[in-house]
Amino acid sequence: MTKKRKQAAIGILFALPTLLGLIIFKIYPILASGFYSLTEYHITLPPQWIGVKNYKNLFSDPLFIKSFSNTLYYLIWLVPLGLIVGICLALLLVKDIKGIGFFRSMVYLPSIVPIYAFATVALWFFNPYFGLVNGLLARVGVEGPLWIADEKWVKFTLVLVAQWGAGPTALLFMAGMKDVPKELYEAATLDGANAWQKFWKITFPFISPITLYYLITSAIGALQFFDLPNIMTGGGPNNASLSVGMYIYRHAFRYTNMGYACAMSWIIFIISLILTIVLLRTSMKWVFYGE
Amino acid sequence: MKKKSILLVILLCFVTLILAQEPVKIIFWHNMSNPVDRKSIEEIVQIFNQKNPNIEVEAILVPATGTDATRLMTAIAGGTGPDAYYLDRFTVAQRAYYNQLEPLDKYLEENGIDVELLKSKYVDFAINECIWDNTLYALPWDTDARVLFYNKKLFREAGLDPEKPPVTIEELDEYAEKLTKKAGNRYLQIGFVPWVGEGWPYTWGWTFGREFYDYENQKLIFAEDENIKESFEWQKMYADKYGIKEMEAFFSAFGMSFTGSSVGSAAPIDPFLNGQLAMKVDGNWLLAQIEQGLAPAGFEYGMAPIPYPEEVGKSTTWAGGWSIVIPKGAKHPKEAAKFIYYMATEGQIKYAEDAAHLPTWKEAIPVFVEAYPKQRLFADLLSTAKNRPPLPVGALLWDELVDARNYVLYGEKDVETALLDAQNKVQQELNKMLIR
Numbered sequence: 001m002t003k004k005r006k007q008a009a010i011g012i013l014f015a016l017p018t019l020l021g022l023i024i025f026k027i028y029p030i031l032a033s034g035f036y037s038l039t040e041y042h043i044t045l046p047p048q049w050i051g052v053k054n055y056k057n058l059f060s061d062p063l064f065i066k067s068f069s070n071t072l073y074y075l076i077w078l079v080p081l082g083l084i085v086g087i088c089l090a091l092l093l094v095k096d097i098k099g100i101g102f103f104r105s106m107v108y109l110p111s112i113v114p115i116y117a118f119a120t121v122a123l124w125f126f127n128p129y130f131g132l133v134n135g136l137l138a139r140v141g142v143e144g145p146l147w148i149a150d151e152k153w154v155k156f157t158l159v160l161v162a163q164w165g166a167g168p169t170a171l172l173f174m175a176g177m178k179d180v181p182k183e184l185y186e187a188a189t190l191d192g193a194n195a196w197q198k199f200w201k202i203t204f205p206f207i208s209p210i211t212l213y214y215l216i217t218s219a220i221g222a223l224q225f226f227d228l229p230n231i232m233t234g235g236g237p238n239n240a241s242l243s244v245g246m247y248i249y250r251h252a253f254r255y256t257n258m259g260y261a262c263a264m265s266w267i268i269f270i271i272s273l274i275l276t277i278v279l280l281r282t283s284m285k286w287v288f289y290g291e
Numbered sequence: 292m293k294k295k296s297i298l299l300v301i302l303l304c305f306v307t308l309i310l311a312q313e314p315v316k317i318i319f320w321h322n323m324s325n326p327v328d329r330k331s332i333e334e335i336v337q338i339f340n341q342k343n344p345n346i347e348v349e350a351i352l353v354p355a356t357g358t359d360a361t362r363l364m365t366a367i368a369g370g371t372g373p374d375a376y377y378l379d380r381f382t383v384a385q386r387a388y389y390n391q392l393e394p395l396d397k398y399l400e401e402n403g404i405d406v407e408l409l410k411s412k413y414v415d416f417a418i419n420e421c422i423w424d425n426t427l428y429a430l431p432w433d434t435d436a437r438v439l440f441y442n443k444k445l446f447r448e449a450g451l452d453p454e455k456p457p458v459t460i461e462e463l464d465e466y467a468e469k470l471t472k473k474a475g476n477r478y479l480q481i482g483f484v485p486w487v488g489e490g491w492p493y494t495w496g497w498t499f500g501r502e503f504y505d506y507e508n509q510k511l512i513f514a515e516d517e518n519i520k521e522s523f524e525w526q527k528m529y530a531d532k533y534g535i536k537e538m539e540a541f542f543s544a545f546g547m548s549f550t551g552s553s554v555g556s557a558a559p560i561d562p563f564l565n566g567q568l569a570m571k572v573d574g575n576w577l578l579a580q581i582e583q584g585l586a587p588a589g590f591e592y593g594m595a596p597i598p599y600p601e602e603v604g605k606s607t608t609w610a611g612g613w614s615i616v617i618p619k620g621a622k623h624p625k626e627a628a629k630f631i632y633y634m635a636t637e638g639q640i641k642y643a644e645d646a647a648h649l650p651t652w653k654e655a656i657p658v659f660v661e662a663y664p665k666q667r668l669f670a671d672l673l674s675t676a677k678n679r680p681p682l683p684v685g686a687l688l689w690d691e692l693v694d695a696r697n698y699v700l701y702g703e704k705d706v707e708t709a710l711l712d713a714q715n716k717v718q719q720e721l722n723k724m725l726i727r
Contacts, residue, residue, distance in 0.1 A: 043368050044390045044619065063694075129544035149543030151701075236626075237539070239699050253361045255687050256389060 027082050030269075037262035047259065053265035064264065066239055067247040069270075070155060071223060074243060077159040078222040083214060085166045087207075090173035091199075104174075108167040119231040122161045123148070148233050151240040158228050158241060169214060176207035205288035219279070220272045244268055313346040315626045318341045320363070321377035322354055327583075331645035335638040339630060346626045348375075363618060367391055372618040374627040380420045380431060380614040381679045387423040388683035388724055393617040396427035398628035412636075416678035419652035421614055423681065430635035433648035434612035435574045436669040436676055437489045439463075439598060443591035445470055445480065445569040456570075456595035460498075460525065463570075464600040470569035471533075478541040480567050481533070485526045486700070487542075488563070488573040492692035493609055495522040497677045500603040503688075504680035509725055511688070511718050514710035521600075523699050523706040529702040541567075564590065572597055575669040579647045594668055610676040612651065649673065683724050 012019075037054055039047035058064050093104050110118065125132050126147035134144035147157045184202050193201070204211075226245035229235060235242035244264060252261035319336065323329050329352065336350045351373070353362055366372040378386065386392050396406045408429060410418050417431035431501045443453035445580040449469045457463040463483060470482030485495060496503060496513060499522040503513040513519045530538075545560040562568035581590065596606035615631045617624050636652055643659040649669055650659050660670050679685060691713035698704040704712070 008543070042389045043364055123546070127544065127546070128540060146543050149539050236596070237705075238701050254690070256364065256385075269513055 005276045019028055033096045033262040033265055036259050037266050039259045041259040041262070042256045043258055044256075050259070054260050055267075057260070058263060058267070063242070064244075064247060067244045070240070070242055071225065071244045073155050074159065074225045075219060075222040077156070078162055078225070079170065079215065079218050081159060081163065081171060082166060082236070083211070085163050086169035088174050089166060089170035090177055090207075093170060093174045094177045104171065110164045111167040114228050118164060118233055119228055122164070123232055124159055126161075126286060141266055149237060150243075151237050154233055154237065154241045158225075158232065161232070162225075162228055169218075172210050173207055176210045177203060180206045205283070209289060212279065212287050216276050216279055219275050223268050223275075232284055298317070304354050309368060314345050315623050317346060317348040317375060317623055317627050317630055318329075318373040319348050319350045319375040319377075319630070320353040320373040321350060322352065323377070324352060324354065325646075328642075328646045328648070331642050333564070334645070335634060335641055338641075339633050339638070342633075343629070346630065348630050357525045357616050364391070367619050370620055372620055372632060373615065374621040374623050375631055376616050376618050378429065378614055380429065380612050381681060381685050383421055383429045383614055383616065384423040384681040385683040385685050386616070387426070387428045391619050392428045393619055393621055394426045395421075395429060395617060395628060395631065398617065398624045399427075399632060402626050402629050402632065404632060408450045409632075412653055414651045414653065414673055416610060416676060417612065417614075420678055420681045429614035429616040431651035432592050432613040432615055432632050432635060432639070433642065433646075434610045434651045434673065434676075435649055436495060436610050436672045437572055437597065437608045438668060438672070439595045440563060440573050440577060441570040441593050441595065442563070442568075443593050445566065446593075453591070453593065456593055457598045458595075460600045467529075467570070468539060476537060478533075478537055480569065481538070481562075482568075483570040484533070484538065484568070485529055485572075486696065487568065488571040488577075490690075492523075492696050493677075493679060493689075494572060494597070495526065495648065497607050497609055498522065498597055498599050499525075500600070500602070500607075503692075504682065506680070509721070511714045511721070513692075514707075514714035518603075520706050523696065523710065524561075526696065527699050530702075535701065561585070566590075575649060575666055579700060582647075596668075596672070608672050608676050610649075610673065610678055613651075616640060667673065682721060684717050684720050687720060688713075689697065691717050 038049065038051060040050050040054075041047035089107055093100065093107060124130070126134075128134055128144065128146045128149060131144075131147070132149070137144040145153045148154045180203060184197060188198050188202060213238060224245050225243045226249070229241045229243055230246055230249075235243045235246050245268075248261045248264045250267075251257040251264070321332060323332055333350055336348050340347055363372065363376060383392070399409070409430075410427070414434065417434055421427055421429040421431055439456060441456050446453040449466075451466060451469060457466045467482030470480065471478065472480040484490075493503065496516075496519045499518040501513070501516045501518040503511065503519070505512045542562070543567070545562045547560075547562075556614050563571045563573070564581070566587070578594075580586075581592065586592075588698050597608055599606045615634055617627045617631070621627055636654075639650045639652040640655045640658050642648060643655050644662050647663050647666065649666070650656055656670055656673070660667050679689070682688065695704075695709040695713040698709045699706050
């Protein structure tokens with residue numbers, strides 16, 4: 001018994017750094033931000049309790065509503081588009097052709113470029129007059145839109161640009177596809193199944209756990225979308241690309257309005273939580289974990 | 292034996308003397324990354340260090356923009372802040388209100404400096420921005436001023452006299468039309484756009500002759516002011532007349548949005564220096580950029596006071612600039628105050644000469660004008676220049692005014708509603724602070 005207890009103590013001792021890290025750097029800040037969201041707090045002055053006033057004010061703040069609807073737009077577009085691009089790339093990369101290793105690294109490469117460098121390059125791609133995209137469109141006789149300079153196009157442009165980072169997702173899906181036993185495809189071919197049937201009935205069930213993982217992480221990522229719009233548009237034109245993440249930053253560090261910023265963070269946190277729970281609950285129906 | 296011990300004692304004394312004389316170390320954060328400005332600041336710090344062997348100042352370049360001082364905030368909260376900090380002057384009141392600054396007057400007095408006399412040696416608006424709640428929190432550093440820049444070559448091409456820039460708003464509108472060239476739907480050249488460059492809501496509000504804030508009653512008053520409303524209507528007229536869509540296409544090619552703000556963090560190309568925008572309101576730093584070779588060879592430009600509405604009868608401008616403060620919790624505030632005093636007085640003379648920034652210390656202004664005769668126009672404007680109201684909601688007020696203007700330009704709100712919404716929002720924040 002004492003030996004077991006000793007072992008447990010040693011185990012806890014080994015886990016202690018991680019546990020402490022989790023408590024001090026994750027759990028405490030989360031709880032503290034919850035408290036601050038109920039106060040008027042400016043970092044260098046003591047917080048003042050104001051109840052749910054910050055939350056009430058949020059819903060009459062036109063910029064919060066605008067940034068919130070922008071964020072929903074990002075969520076609705078980024079998640080499915082990233083899924084389609086990721087799976088399509090994976091379907092190409094899983095083929096065993098000569099030199100596939102080269103293509104796999106090429107697809108991954110954009111993700112290791114620092115986001116700042118990559119966003120600056122993207123800015124030039126989408127420049128309406130001198131940009132590569134509109135240059136190519138002009139060759140086929142299409143007059144391209146103004147992309148990030150146009151209120152109506154800016155969000156979609158950012159969603160397109162974000163697909164540059166599809167490499168890691170594609171590699172994950174590819175790894176999942178590699179695990180599919182070859183015999184299943186052979187049997188399906190003998191039974192006369194077409195390519196779509198093979199994908200839907202064989203490949204997809206095998207990659208469904210990865211899909212679940214992708215949906216959860218990318219939905220959270222989309223709700224926190226910050227770096228690309230911040231570097232490429234600064235939220236403009238006319239706040240058309242302002243995400244909640246950027247609005248939180250603006251309140252926290254420009255106006256030192258921490259309480260208000262914390263309230264916004266909590267709203268995003270609660271939405272993330274609900275989305276994750278819904279995805280996990282429904283996953284029993286469509287995720288296949290093997291026999 | 293005796294000799295030896297005496298020697299030892301002397302040696303010991305020496306060591307303790309050296310240890311006692313270990314200079315106090317002052318950390319100074321600034322954000323002037325431009326090589327010319329940076330070099331000048333470092334040289335001033337060197338001179339100060341030589342003159343004051345008991346203090347050693349170390350200047351560290353810490354990037355930050357005017358209203359975003361994230362690093363300073365976290366450093367103060369964590370007790371690891373610098374002893375002296377380079378702060379956008381119009382945010383001094385805000386930082387002071389939030390208890391992020393040490394009162395500077397107290398520490399200047401500890402150094403035996405007559406604060407009242409010192410205050411009188413600065414240009415009025417600059418020192419006023421450094422005061423909150425009757426306490427001096429900063430000493431002014433440089434300043435700037437805004438005028439109308441125009442392209443003389445384009446004036447000639449359009450049949451206008453290059454030595455006669457527009458004086459009134461009416462003339463400005465007329466010239467703008469003459470200087471605009473269009474091919475089909477696409478602008479090849481635009482005469483003037485009010486909000487590009489330094490044509491901020493403040494610029495035009497003051498140009499139309501009115502104030503944004505009533506100091507006596509501590510109330511924001513711009514939304515009820517007919518002239519300020521008119522200045523917004525006038526800007527809206529440009530958006531309607533020249534077309535948002537077409538202007539958007541024109542400006543986006545330069546990497547900037549149609550409202551004049553740069554798109555993303557890449558610095559936009561200046562359409563004025565490129566010869567495609569004939570006139571714009573901008574600050575005296577543009578002059579330095581032209582001199583440094585950012586304009587093409589043979590670029591001919593002129594400068595004139597900002598045009599004003601006929602009935603107002605005189606031109607006006609406004610000035611901003613930087614200041615130096617002691618952040619809360621500084622380890623050596625007394626020595627920091629001594630350093631700031633040196634920077635803001637003698638240091639300003641050298642900085643004005645080296646870096647072509649307008650000084651705020653009155654004694655430095657003649658030196659500056661002598662070194663840069665072209666900048667005389669700006670120096671002359673300083674005595675009547677306006678400044679943004681030094682309020683703890685300064686950054687919010689600025690952003691709300693710009694947002695209000697954009698709502699108007701994009702036609703999402705009419706002038707009346709846009710201004711009233713902005714005013715109510717900022718006043719509400721301000722009231723919270725005034726009660727305390």
